[in-house]
Amino acid sequence: MHITILGGGGFLGRKLAQRLVADGALGGRAISGMTLFDLAAPAPLDAPFPVRTQAGDLGDAVALAIAIPEDTGVIFHLAAVVSAAAEADYDLGVRVNLLGTLAVVNRCRALPAAPRAVFPSSVASFGGGQDARVADDARQVPTNSYGAQKAMAELLLADASRRGFLDAACIRLPTVVVRPGRPNKAASSFASAILREPLLGLATNSPVFPDFRLWICSPRSATGWFLHAATMDTAPLGLERGVNPPGMTASVAEMLDALERVAGIEARRLVQIVPDTVVQDIVRGWPSGFVPDRALALGFAPHESLDEVVRAFVAEDLEATRAERAPV
């Protein structure tokens, strides 16, 4: 079975590829090959099976046909223009997040058998705010273009599944913490920065107060859910192909407590609360809690503790982040 990761050069695409290489198989089936597809060719990976890295654009049907060969069993469709960029450039967001997903559907129609398609949708497709406890059947009323495009892509993939073009499972990911690399312009950047920067020995600010709550998950949980979505029986999903996975609600204070437990009070002291009403106005619309009963019943693993999230970042990503950010 061939596996294709669209957006395979991104943060989660890379994590997922590494996990598949380590496992060597998926749901008991041997992996015959893997394609990592992204705008720029992803870095090569040592693996017990052939790994192709391909540069291309989702919107290029020829490139997509190469990226998704006829024996593809599973597509992880992670290629996306993320929230701040989709808000800044409407056309780009529509082109990649909506029309790019349509291009994936159309490629799948040409395959001899409908592949499993795993798609990360987002908490950003919901509103609700700090007091939300989002139920499994809640309406998606997005507060930004990225969330709207994710919700549309879910509808497209559900309908394509009903028609037998592909077999989709959409995981509405929480904000993934800890993201390695540098702070970025995303309104959620602080959620990772308040853990990552102190662990690098750097000072950083929290634009929100300590009692501000976020719905988060770790890259490890996200990757685990992707693998479950790739191998689970999709029949119980019925027409509703979207799942709210069992992330966790964490306040800024709880995250800093975990930081302190893992890295000491000096690390925590590197974080200052510096209120920023622009960031607050955006992030206070995001739901801070879900009731993920359906996902748990479908076998999606519950989330690990905050301490484990911090420790996993230290073990797996801290060195690479330090190296990436070292002055040359």
Place this chain on the structure above:
Amino acid sequence: MHITILGGGGFLGRKLAQRLVADGALGGRAISGMTLFDLAAPAPLDAPFPVRTQAGDLGDAVALAIAIPEDTGVIFHLAAVVSAAAEADYDLGVRVNLLGTLAVVNRCRALPAAPRAVFPSSVASFGGGQDARVADDARQVPTNSYGAQKAMAELLLADASRRGFLDAACIRLPTVVVRPGRPNKAASSFASAILREPLLGLATNSPVFPDFRLWICSPRSATGWFLHAATMDTAPLGLERGVNPPGMTASVAEMLDALERVAGIEARRLVQIVPDTVVQDIVRGWPSGFVPDRALALGFAPHESLDEVVRAFVAEDLEATRAERAPV
């Protein structure tokens, strides 16, 4: 103010145009001109203001720019590939119902002021079945491609409204009864046929049992809601631009009772119950009831009685339907 009706040659587009011509104004504002746009040029209309009829395809940006001139205050975007056709031809449905709506959004971005955009979404964007009492905040889990495309178009229009490209109100229409003309291949064709055919003196079959319930509205109510959607204050809609209007639940038996009251027992005797499991399997997924509290609070008019629906068809459409269907 200029008004454009996309799909202006269709059933509801034509009804709406006639109503606007009769009113001569919209929400107290004078109409300076109207464009009726459809695949084939709509028939001309006598009006107290200039009416342009234009043949073109939604997907043709140049045609759309002509159809929606700079002084357009209201767009009624009624052009669509309806349910049976969108199910039979996936690409056509996507191209018109989804990408066509994107083309409308893009045209509006080039206008000097954001126009009001009135869009009929559909009961077909919900599941639920005979026992459903769909609440205002219910998720749309479509059972067909048409419904999925309508739900995606709603998301696109809500996001475009948030961004200020246009100012949308989406009315999730029930099955419109009585549709003039001929029986067609739509699974819902019987809903109009059991009234229309007997009124023409023709025999017809009901593929469902007398206790089968449908969520319906008249062309008169649909047109009235379009006008309200064109003139209402949209601020109370917030991010949720879709409204479930106050249609009515009617069983086949109740519709036949109304037929009998208006046209006599002979008319009713022309309808035979001939169960058709193919039709039943499709239509039993449609929700038969809604709780349209929000629409009523927003000023959408409650529905008239079934007797009035039948009488209005007799008064307004029976002659034209008879003429259209006479052998030449």
